[in-house]
Amino acid sequence: MSRLGEKIQTEDYMNEKHVPVVECPGEVEAGEMFEVKISLGKAIAHPNTTEHHIRWIELHFHPEGADYLHEVGRFEFNSHGESTEGANKGPVHTHHQVTGMMQTTQPGTLHALAYCNIHGLWESTCELTLK
Secondary structure (H helix, E strand, C coil): CCHHHHHCCCCCCCCCCCCEEECCCCCCCCCCCEEEEECCCCCCCCCCCCCCCEEEEEEEEEECCCCEEEEEEEEECCCEECCCCCCCCCCCCCCCCEEEEECCCCCCCEEEEEEEEECCEEEEEEEEECC
């Protein structure tokens, strides 16, 4: 039996357009808000068409030494040019990039997951330390 974790793909975003890029400060003040940006296609553009698009991005935080992850947020992209006139003819296309604010009182790892409707789940991480 295969497990979901075995199906999550990783790669260097410079070589693969499906990898979410997590931009975080790396070192933060405990309890202070900081910005996290997640995008795809930073080095190689990912399509955003009715047929091939990023459906959602999730951000999770794993505190150092903890057993479990905490879900920070889930961001869905619902418009990819769909229309009654046909694929890619609609007036709205979303873009697979999100920016959010968060805080933590512990060091740990941010995990970003992105789901491509054709190529499945992709993950990347960003380590956080405290000042």
